[in-house]
Amino acid sequence: MIGATFEAIALRWDGAAQSDPPSDPPSDPTVDASGLRERLEALSAAGVHVVLVSEGPPEETQRRLQARPGGPGTLHLCAERGSTLLAVTGDGSAPVPGGGGALGRLATFFEDRGVTGGLTLVLERGRAPGDATVGDRPPPLTDVFPRAAVVDTGVAVDDAGQVLSVLDEQLTRRAERRVPQIDQDPAWTVPLPEGRDHERMAEALATLSNGCAGTRGSRGEVGPDAAPLFLVNGVYGADDHLLPGPLWTGFDPTDPGLPGPGQRMLDLRGGTLYRFGDDAGALRSLRFVSLASPEAMALRAEGPASLLPTGDPLRSPSPSAACTFERRGDHYGARTGDHGSGIAVAARERVVTSGDHRIVERLATWSADRTGAARLDDAYGRLVAVEARGFDRSLADHRHAWARRWADADVTIDGDPAAELAARFAVFQLLSAAAAHGESAVGARGLTGTGYAGHVFWDADVFVLPALVAIHPAAARSMLEYRIRRLPTARAAALALGRSGARFPWESAGDGSDVTPREVTGPDGEPVAISTGPDEEHIVADVAWAAAHYADWTGDADFLAGPGRPLLVDTARYWASRVESDADGRGHIRGVVGPDEYHVHVDDNAFTNVMARWNLRRGAAFLQGTHGADEASTWLGLAASLIDGWDPATQLYEQFDGYFAHEPLLMSEVGTPPMAVDMLLGAERVSGSQLIKQADVLMAHHLVPEELERGSLRPCLDFYEPRTAHGSSLSPAISASLWARAGDPERALGLFRMAARLDLDDTTGTTADGLHLATMGGVWQALAFGFLGLAAEAGTLVVRPSLPAAWGALALSFRFAGQPVRVRADADHVTVTCRAPLTVAVDGEGPTRCPPGTTAIRWTGARPTGERR
């Protein structure tokens, strides 16, 4: 007994067998292949992929086997050596086109479907010590399927009995709906922290989402330490907080004491949450929120019946939530929501109990309405479709979808597995944050918790979106759609202030109005005003920047010419009405808050003014040559007049008017960053000092380096970094990116690690309430724009690597100008893989026109000595 269920089986079959027994059956059962054929066809029907590897040509194997698999699992035949790969179906067999070794191509075929080595079972003859034939034998199948489970089929050429019994066990496990396993590849799995003190943190880390809906990774046996949650993107309640939906993952054990035994693991590659354990009383379960069918969710669990009670599979999100329940035969339904929005969940459960052992399979679907009551009928209808598909096939679809998603998003860091895993975790959560269609409101904590109420900040526009533009462009587009659909509200907000154009709010929820808290209660019971809502206006330019970056990176000119245009033009119009010109014709933007929120109500914040200037220029470009040419000319004049704080004598940008006159306090005099230094020293002291919360001037270097003086990055880094408390989760990754660009990748690496581990280590103490998506976006940007030095310049992909010594190589997969690209940089080469011709410029050298395929471009490998724009 193997005791595990596999998605693929690779079998060496050297039988000189016939498909049908002759009229006089031989006494040797190994020559009868009918048993094998039947099982292969049954495995195919169960969704299992099988490959038979034989000494002889695969056509001969099929002639003898006569298999007719009907799918959905595939059957392939190949020789141990050679390139012929035969795909066998119910209609016959046909060679699979392509070059290279057959087994290698087959492994790729499996991996493209999310069936990696750890989900594969290999049956082949073992190798005895001192085996004299080792040298003549082909390499083991585990070379092709690493981490595969192996069954030694014995020293005999064919131990058919053993092979058939292994296959029978797989069929039985499928029929019994046993919990599938995951590929526990340490490069792709995140073990979750255990213990009551870490329960809510683990839930957040293990959130499963497809960008449309998300479920926190709560245990089924929810206890007092848990905060289970199901959310749907963009569905807010009357309080402008994301509306919790009915819970679908819970069980109410008869003994609600400590959680049942078992470890939990998040499978990043397959997008599943897996629970397992060696203890006889351990629960095993696998759960997913489908990427292939966005309204579908499913779990299977098995273990002691006392931990898996039967009954209504749905729960209210909280005792006080308004949640209604109903039942229609085997289908259960529940609905939450009031005052114009709602979430409905339908579920069906199948239970098999044998003695004290129980297996539960639960399928669930959801429907939601942002403006009205959710329809349970819709959820029921989707549930019927998911039932028809079945758990196993839905899981296969889900894994396949994730494999396709990762093909455009993978990160590999040679020599630093911890950084690689942390980066993959960040990418996983980014890929889960936004839908590939419609609109996506990506809150500061996404769908991973109630923190920040699901409200949308600049986190979405300049931290998350740039990553998704490259690794999941459709999701980036849906994020922009969220802003586009709230332009009317933004225009009204500008008008209410007596200004023109569109003014996006600092903090946004369902209808796009400003939901920034206005005040907090002070110690004397009196309200203390919060200034970010009225004054942190750089958000207006951030939204415009996001739209422009999307278009520049993807090459989607239709977007800016069409629906994206007002995001550039109306925002520029706002700035034109916001700039105040003094008697000398200099432009000012007064009374703002920049990214550094330690200093409020300042004049001429460099970041705000530089972004406004960029916005005006970019917006003017749309109007030039049209009836708006005069307005464009005005905008360009205002842009040129704007004070940006540049001081040629010091080669520095002054963060805001009067900043240099503040107390020259350094972080080295206070403590080691990161530190919320305002909590320690008091807001008054900090606001009177040069200490800053996060990159402010440097944020301009990150987003719009072309707007700044060449050569100013390093002086600004040297000046502002010692004054930066990194008291914001948004900060370290940006600094990492900039230090790498400035030619100091070692310094960048420390900040990168800080950012990459932020939620995995719960650095802030707030991970329990949700993951920091902006930090994750920053992590990807540090890799892409910092360490790889990627940039889009007029359709050319620029690569300027700056790798720390600990990294042997860094490779990113992403999409650029409409095609998938992979860029790998090591000490002396930049290797580019693309599907269509692509112009690449490496490290300031002349551009290289890369043909489809893989091109290695030599580079000096020297650390950049100068600043990179």
Add this chain to the structure above:
Amino acid sequence: MSPEQPTHEVLAALDASAAAGAVLDTAVRVGRLTDSTVVAVHVRSDPAVPVDVVASLAEERGIALRVLDGDPGPTLIEALRGPEAIAAVIGGSARSVRPGPGACRVSRTILEQSDGPVVVVPPDTGPHQEIRRLLLPLEGSEASSRAVLDQLVPLVATDIELEVLHVFTPATVPPMLDQPTYDLDTLGKAFLSRHCPGASRIEFRGGGVVDQVTRLSVDHHADLIVLTWSQSPSPRHAQVVRGVLAASSLPVLLLPVLAVAPVDPAPAPAAAPASGTITLVHR
């Protein structure tokens, strides 16, 4: 416990000093807070000394008087270790927690050797209402949390308003606060869940601990300040207790911890969320 006759006792250490009346009045309030009988305990080293003054003080307030003979400090400690004694109320000041010889020897002995809660009544404490609102500064150490759980929670009625105060230090200040309104709410829930699940709310402050304790106790109309302490009068370990006793006119309930409580780093991730409101103030 019989509703007619509580079996727990609050022992008020009574002498004939000017502070005796305030000690007894506070003991009466503590008795109501803990649903306990108040017993005044007077220890005389000389049995010939008359007790009519202390007897009169006790009788005025309807409090039973228990007269013991012996060395006051050790005798009171012995009385506190009786099975029904749950807390002591004594007169004291900052000098009561200062090392070395001098006045307040008896109060020092009680504070350093008591196994349970002791309420210290400052000499300048004024008349107060019923004890409904407790202010509990916590630094976030496991030892202090254990002292609160083991000694305070069983002591007080469940409808008492318990406000926790955490004053950030360089070791406990959060590394990052993106938007304090939201993040402090999360941190507050985590802190309460781990250190004081029954609290009504938590306040975060920066600055000097004594100053913040004193100020908040006035601003939020606390009736009693609760402090955990190591029972070590050495300068390093009793600074906050001395400072609060010197600066505040409120009675202070001292809970002994089992070991010296170092200043812990920032609170660990949350368990169950606690109810309550979070207020942010920085001065």
